[in-house]
Amino acid sequence: MRGKDRVRIDVCELTVGMYVLELDESWENTPFLFRGFQIRTLKELERIRQVAKHAWVEARSLPDGIPGDTRAELVPLIGKVDFRQEIEQAQQTWGEALEVARGLLDAVRLGQALDIPGVKRTIEGCVESILRNPAAMLWLTQIRNKDDYTAEHSLRTAIYAISLGRRLDMLPRELVDIGMYGMLHDLGKIKVPLPILTKNGRLSADEYLIMQTHADSGRKLLMSTSDVPPAAVDAAYCHHERLDGSGYPRGLRHDKIPQVAKLVAIVDAYDAITSDRVYSKGRSSLEALRIIFDAAGTHFDEEMVAHFVKLIGIYPPGEIAELSNGEVGIIIGCPPGNKLKPKLLRVLDADKQPCRERVIDLATNPKDDQGKPYYLYLVHPSGAFGIDIEHYRRKGLLVPENL
Known part of the structure; x- marks a missing residue:
């Protein structure tokens, strides 16, 4: 940015709405996620004043430029649509993004240049989809191919990062940034010898x-x-660092870990836990969230974990629910006032054989064919019992709710 487009001012002169480009303090020593952000709250303003004396801001965000309270005019308005409208576009965007993820991995293997502008364009499409309706992209994260784990993991990490960023009220351009960091965070794994990456068992110490x-x-x-x-480098280098210093590669603690790495660490861990690997079966989202929640404050940032748990939900659409009588269904969603009793589409009988589909809403205390009350017995990862959730969505029987 040209010098005349940025202005150095005392932090006491900052106001809500200004866009901060730089501080006179190392960014790693601040609580802010990005190197460049718009001040949105008085709390953010106070945090800046606690860590810095001067700031460089966009000239146009000053009162005699474009006022901060016209922020809505600076952010493209993206209209909301329902799930049925968005899912087809989301699938196309997902497919294109997956090809980009595969291309990145191939480029690393072959020693070719990385198409970073191409990654950004692809992530912009993902952000637009999530802003229109986040349920579509989150639904697609449930459809997995373990033979394409590395590429899919990169993409799912990006989608989860964008979705979490949305809950944290990030601006669209910040969502693009955090999505890129998620897509790029694990490229270094291509340099790990294949026998170690694909080992069917516990790794030795070496x-x-x-x-x-x-x-x-x-x-x-x-x-x-x-x-x-630079923040993409931080995410790649530090996403295995943990707050208590038990992570790697440097054993960083708390505030020494970049904020972007803290966010990517959570979504990276969640996707790894819920995915089938050569050495372990994927766990349900409930198990994964319990593991992450138990590590909040020691391994993971507590505030980010709280937002992530709310994002995913205890019973996310697409997971498989086994009922008290042995019947099995696909979770559709939970009513806003009762997150512990999901609605599901029954697709297997007690013998785990296909049966007539039926919507069962546990919030209404329904009963089975024997007159016994239904209750949730166990939650399995998406794909359990060989159930193809997309098959039922395409039949029009399954529309995820309340995301």
Whole structure:
């Protein structure tokens, strides 16, 4: 940005609505997620005044430029649509993004240049979809192919990061940034020997040390690539750091861990726990959230974890619910006032055989064919019992609710 487009002012002169480009304090020593952000609340304003003396702001965000309270005019208005309208476009965007993720991995393997502008364009499409209706992209994260894990993991991490950023009230351009960081965070794994990456069993101590090198490999790779934001390097290098210092590669603690890395750490861990791997079966979202929640404050940022739990929900659409009588259904959603009793589409009988589909709303205390009350017995990951959730959605029987 040209000098005349930025102005250095005392932090006491900052007001809500100004766009901060830089502070006279190292960004790693501040509580802010991005190197550049719009001041949206008095609380953010107070945080700036606590850590810095001067700030460089966009000239147009000053009162004699474009006032801060016209923020809505600066952000493209994206209309909301329902799930049925969005899912077809989301599937196309997902497919294109998955090809980009595969292309990134191939480029690393072949020593070719990374198409960072292409990644940004793709992530912009994902952000637009999530802003129109987040349920569509989150639904697609439930449809998994374990043979394409690395590429799908990169994309799902991006989608979860964008969705969490949306709950944290990030601006659209910030959502694009955090989505890119999610897409790029694990590229260093391509440098790990394949026998270690695909080992069907627990890694030895030496193998685990080699696996840990992927963080530094990712850092070096992204630092040598043009158009990569510094925060993307932070996310790749530090997403395995933990608040209590037990992470790697440097054993950083609390405020020494970049904010973007704290966010990516949560969504990366969630996707890894819920995914089938060569050495373990994926767990349900409920189990994954319990693991992450129990580690809040020691491994993961508590505030971000709280928002992420609310984002995913205890019983997210697309997961498989086993009922008290052995019948099995696909979770559709939960009523706003009762998050513990989901609505589901029954698709298997007690013998785990296909049966006539029926919507069962546990919030209404329904009974089975024997007159016994239904209750939720166990939640399984999407895909359990060989159930193809997309098959039922395409039949028009399944529309995710309340996302």
